Each structure stands twice: as C-alpha cells, then as structure tokens.
Amino acid sequence: MYTYQAQDQLLVDQRAAQFQEQVERRFEGALNEDEFRPLRLQNGLYQEMHAYMLRINIPYGTLSSRQLRKLADISRTFDKGYGHFTTRQNLQLNWLSLKDTPAILAELATVEMHAIQSSGSCIRNVTADHFAGAAADEIDDPRIWAEIVRQWSTLHPEFAFLPRKFKIAVSGGGKDRAATAVHDIGLKLVRNDDGQIGFEVMVGGGLGRTPMLGKVIREFLPSDHLLSYLEAILRVYNQLGRRDNKYKARIKIMVHELGAEVVRDLVEDEWLATRDSGLKLPQSEVSRIRDNFQPPAFEVVDAPDPDHQVQEPGFIDWQRTNVHAHKQPGYNIVTVSLKAFGIAPGDASAEQMYVLANLADAYSFGEIRVSHEQNLILPHVRRDHLPALWQSLQRVGLGTANAGLATDIISCPGMDFCTLASARSIPVSLAITERLDDLKRLHDIGELKIKISGCVNACAHHHVGHIGILGLEKKGEEFYQVTVGGRADEEAAIGQVVGPGFAGHEIPDVIENLIAVYLDVRKNGELFVDTVKRLGTSPFKESLYAHSETR
Amino acid sequence: MPILKHGEIIIDDWQNLADDEVLPEEGLAIVSLARWQTDRDQLINARRPLGLRLTGKVDVSEIAADLDHFDLVAVSFPGIADGRGYSQARLLRQRFGFTGELRATGPLVRDVFAALERVGFDAIEARDQAEAEAWSVAVGRITVRLQSDITAPEMSSFQTAAE
Numbered sequence: 001m002y003t004y005q006a007q008d009q010l011l012v013d014q015r016a017a018q019f020q021e022q023v024e025r026r027f028e029g030a031l032n033e034d035e036f037r038p039l040r041l042q043n044g045l046y047q048e049m050h051a052y053m054l055r056i057n058i059p060y061g062t063l064s065s066r067q068l069r070k071l072a073d074i075s076r077t078f079d080k081g082y083g084h085f086t087t088r089q090n091l092q093l094n095w096l097s098l099k100d101t102p103a104i105l106a107e108l109a110t111v112e113m114h115a116i117q118s119s120g121s122c123i124r125n126v127t128a129d130h131f132a133g134a135a136a137d138e139i140d141d142p143r144i145w146a147e148i149v150r151q152w153s154t155l156h157p158e159f160a161f162l163p164r165k166f167k168i169a170v171s172g173g174g175k176d177r178a179a180t181a182v183h184d185i186g187l188k189l190v191r192n193d194d195g196q197i198g199f200e201v202m203v204g205g206g207l208g209r210t211p212m213l214g215k216v217i218r219e220f221l222p223s224d225h226l227l228s229y230l231e232a233i234l235r236v237y238n239q240l241g242r243r244d245n246k247y248k249a250r251i252k253i254m255v256h257e258l259g260a261e262v263v264r265d266l267v268e269d270e271w272l273a274t275r276d277s278g279l280k281l282p283q284s285e286v287s288r289i290r291d292n293f294q295p296p297a298f299e300v301v302d303a304p305d306p307d308h309q310v311q312e313p314g315f316i317d318w319q320r321t322n323v324h325a326h327k328q329p330g331y332n333i334v335t336v337s338l339k340a341f342g343i344a345p346g347d348a349s350a351e352q353m354y355v356l357a358n359l360a361d362a363y364s365f366g367e368i369r370v371s372h373e374q375n376l377i378l379p380h381v382r383r384d385h386l387p388a389l390w391q392s393l394q395r396v397g398l399g400t401a402n403a404g405l406a407t408d409i410i411s412c413p414g415m416d417f418c419t420l421a422s423a424r425s426i427p428v429s430l431a432i433t434e435r436l437d438d439l440k441r442l443h444d445i446g447e448l449k450i451k452i453s454g455c456v457n458a459c460a461h462h463h464v465g466h467i468g469i470l471g472l473e474k475k476g477e478e479f480y481q482v483t484v485g486g487r488a489d490e491e492a493a494i495g496q497v498v499g500p501g502f503a504g505h506e507i508p509d510v511i512e513n514l515i516a517v518y519l520d521v522r523k524n525g526e527l528f529v530d531t532v533k534r535l536g537t538s539p540f541k542e543s544l545y546a547h548s549e550t551r
Numbered sequence: 552m553p554i555l556k557h558g559e560i561i562i563d564d565w566q567n568l569a570d571d572e573v574l575p576e577e578g579l580a581i582v583s584l585a586r587w588q589t590d591r592d593q594l595i596n597a598r599r600p601l602g603l604r605l606t607g608k609v610d611v612s613e614i615a616a617d618l619d620h621f622d623l624v625a626v627s628f629p630g631i632a633d634g635r636g637y638s639q640a641r642l643l644r645q646r647f648g649f650t651g652e653l654r655a656t657g658p659l660v661r662d663v664f665a666a667l668e669r670v671g672f673d674a675i676e677a678r679d680q681a682e683a684e685a686w687s688v689a690v691g692r693i694t695v696r697l698q699s700d701i702t703a704p705e706m707s708s709f710q711t712a713a714e
Contacts (some may be wrong), residue, residue, distance in 0.1 A: 011695035018692040022662065035660055038632055121632060151697045157669035158641055161634025238638045273646060278699040278706055285709045
C-alpha cells in the first residue's frame, strides 16, 4: 500500500484545519451557503434530507485494516454505527452534523485518508480494479498509476471548478473490473510491440440521464506521459465543456457534440505543447510509487485443496462464487458479500468492519479492497485458510455466497436518504433479494448483475446492469423502468429499455419473469446477458407484457 | 471591491470602460474584447496603457498576438463555480508569455486565492475588505503542492523522489 510521505501527511492535516476554519466562517455568517457549498462539497460533504452526509475517499479501493478500524470508530462516534460503501470506492456516512465534520477529517488524516474532492465539479476519487496486484491477467498494477493520478489531481489549482464532476478509472489491462468505459476518462494498461507499458485512453464515458460509452482517443500513451495527457484533456474540457446546462456539462456531451476526432485533435494539440514539460514522469518517481505496491510476503502453500477437507455445502457454494483465482499459487482472492438478506446493499456495520479488519490481519496481510460492486475484498488469502475465514465471516453475516449472482445487487441509497432521488431503491432491492432467496436456484441462474438507481443520475450504474432498474416519479407515484443487456466490463454496453415502467411491488415478478425466459431459452453455459445479446430484447418483452395489453 | 496585488491591498488606478463610453483623456482604461476588436486601431493610436477584459468562453489563443498591447488582462469569475479563468490564466502566462498584470475579477473569497496565484494571477479582486485582509493567512493554509504550476514548474512530489 502507499505510505504517505511527509508532504502527503502535511497536506491532509492542513486541509482538515482549513475546513475547520471554513465551517466556523459558515456558522458566523462570513460565508453564505452559495459560497460555502463548493467548499464543503470539495471536502465530500452533502446536505441531505435528514442530516449531512460525508463521502470518504478510498483511493483505488485499497484499505488497510488500520484504516478500516478508523472508519468503524468514526461511524460509531459520529454516526449511527454503520457506513455505506458506494460504486465509486467511497464510504458514505449518512447521519452527521456539520459541526463534527472538521474533527472527522482530522481523524481520517491520522490514518492517511481524506474526503478531498469526493464531491463537487472537480476530479473525483480515482478508482481502479479491486483485484489489482492479485489478478493474474493484469499487465501492471493499476494502483501505482492511480496513486500517481491521485496525487496530481489532489488540489490541482486549475481544475477545481470544472463544468461538472470528473471521474477517472484505471484497469490493469486484462478483464475490465473497473468499468472504465463509463468514466469521463478510462485508462487501460496496455503493452506495445516494444514491450513498453502505456495506456489506452478512453474519453467521454458516463451514465446519468444520457448514458454513453467512452471513445478511445489514443491507442497507446507511453506511461511517462500520463499526467501531461490527462492535463491536456482536462484543460480542453475546462474551457470547452458546457456550463449553460448542468445536464449537458459532462465531458461525454462535449465529446458527443464535437465528435471524438475533434476532441482527440484538440487534446493532442494541447499535449504537444506540454508533453515534455515538468509533468513528464521521471523513472525515479514511478519507482518511488511502485515500491509502495510490492507484493506481500507470499508463502509456499502445500496444503491440500480445502474442498477435500470441508464438505459443508455452504462452504462449497461460497467457494464457487466468492473465491477467485490469484496470480500467486496457493492463494485466492475472496469477495466478502455486503449483500446479505435484509441488508441494504453496500452497508456494513462498525462491528462487521472491526471483524473484517481482524480477519484481514489474520488472513490477508492486513489488506482490504472495496469493489465498485459494493462488496469488500480480501485480496490475498491462503487457500488452506479459506474454511476458517468462511466460518468467521458467517458468524457476522458476511459469508453470503452470492458474489456475481442475482442477489449481489448494486443499489444507490435512493429516496430513503438522497435529496436527488425520485424513487426508493433500497426497498426494491430488498424485495428482489427476498424473492430470490433460494441459493440453489441462484447458483443455477448464474452470473446476473442487477443494478437499481433511484433517479436518472444513475449512481447504481443501472444502464450497465444485465438487468437495470431505474426509479422514476410521475404525479407523485413511484415507478420503475427496466433495461436488459447492459454490461460494464470489456464488452461494455448500455442496456435497452424493455417497455413501459412498473410499480415497485411488481419488480420481483418482473425479475422472475425475465429469469424464466432466460432459463427457458439459454444455451449451454450462456449467461443472462449473453442470451440478451443473442436474441435481443423481444422474447423478454413478449413475456413481460403478454397479459397487459392495456398498460 | 478591494484589489490585492501580490497580496497587498492597492489603490486601483484602472477604470473599467463600458463599450459605449468614450476613452477618457488620461488614466488607465480596461476595455472589453468586443471593444478591442472594433476599435483596435483607434485604441492603439491613443498610445495609452490599456487593459483587456475577458469574460466567459474566450479562446485566449485568439488574442495571443495582441498581448503586447496590454499592460493588464482582467479575467472575470462570474461565480466561484465557474473555473474557466484558471485555464485561461495559465495559458496567458505559460503558453503566450503575458508578463503584465493578470487580474482575477470577482467577487472572490479567500479560499481560492492560493489557486488563483498558482495559475498565474498576480492581482485579485476580493469580495470585501475582510477577505482582502485575510490574504496572508488564506494562502498559507495549504503549503503542499502536488502539481507543477506557474510558481513551481517542476512537480514538488518528483523533487522529493529525487532527494
């Protein structure tokens, strides 16, 4: 993990002190709310329906056990004893008061954490593959490059007031587990013919009310030019991005209106003027950062496979869905599901966080990851430790064997918490989970990603759900629009609307119906999303609306 | 509103000229880009110190060739959330070599003073006296800079690596 240098620590300490003073000025009336809003947002603080919400960055999803314990402490001291992990590798605390937040930032700073730019029209928390450093298919560890981006983007003087929020994601180059195609900038690690490491650069992806996939504007960017190229993109966007309409202000609209080729030319021209400036990454700097991400001290494991020792069906199920291949022989990556029955997706209690921190120390070199699918990951677990780990997870409700399955639902907080929401999303996800509470059947259905957003802002990425559900409101009534066929991986696609919307209570039936069609027509080994790709939406539409001509 | 120059509150000698206002006999006048484009020759022939006012979406490369005619360029910030001026300033200073006074016009609060100076502004129009007087405290709040900028062309984090 990255260890803060003196200046990194000084920055977060100074930032917390600065915010303390800003909050005092707000209370004194020296700052009005219009002036204060961008300042608090750039420290992750939202004013929600019931209280203030703080969004804490977990850069590229990497946490130490010490940091996780601190998050648990903060949630107990200042909040209601739980936190909500989001699709952007952040933790949100929902029940805060404004006066406590400077103290929380100071607490975070003691464990090398912050909430800088987790909101506002600026460069947000940089995200990356949650299997970084453990997946066999990566070309390089994306966290190295994400950390370089984090430092460069932190309090960048030129880009604090962009037309709109700006999200950057980095994938390791194999399977895309970072949803790079739906970010303002998606960076994919690639190797050229000479064996050099670089990036494929995608620009203009995003969801919200106008979902778009990013366009590749550069096939190979040599890695030492990473920052100059990002700066060129941001400078073009800061000047040309629309500021007249907040719904047309993301870079995806600029790319759409100007065309990807024009944008590429503008960026390349700007880059020509700066590529050999002080932004060029010296090898010494890359090495300094890389040294922080050395693999842990793996051991030689010669114990037998755990499923030879453990015959419990629960363990076998869990191993099948929540345990993944690791690049180191004898080790596995473990997904800890935050999608237990009856719990809001992504929520973890302080108790669970403490237990998980201890388990990370015992079994995963003290490391935890946060996935954009709102689960936690123990990245480096010896395979002979899996049974013991599973039993410990089971005891605190963290052993659900549903990673990647239909109940591993991504959901935003929705109307229950969020002022932007048009409809509730958590109750809908809970109702689906309740309906699909048969593990055997879930495993038979296989990988099925359901994503539920409570408004068009699409925080739960419903457009790229295999099944996407969007909560809307018309004349005071909530209703839900359903899409199928979306995906966020290397074959990224935007889902298609199946037809008129449904009432919330109908959604479990809708899901059942879609699954029934799939089970009926699927070919061997075909995932739900593959079936949609092969057959289109019509069989699903026909089945869904067969008995509702009047709708 | 008070004007800060290099952090000092100064008496402002510049007059903002409306587009239909006659160029006064003497004194320092700031004209809009539209005025400059219409009355270019007349303004040059007046042989007077001139300032140029930029508002909104301006491609600063289009005025790069004219910069020698100006002692001051004023970049407006219509609200704290409109950050175009930061890139415009950086280009004016770094790309097009403008060496005159680069003024950020607001109203601007202390919280953005440091960033404004880092992108090349040497003059700032503060919201009020209290904001102007807070300059030295405000710019010292965060001393760590993780980017290259006008004040430091090399990345400070890289320097740490080299040490």
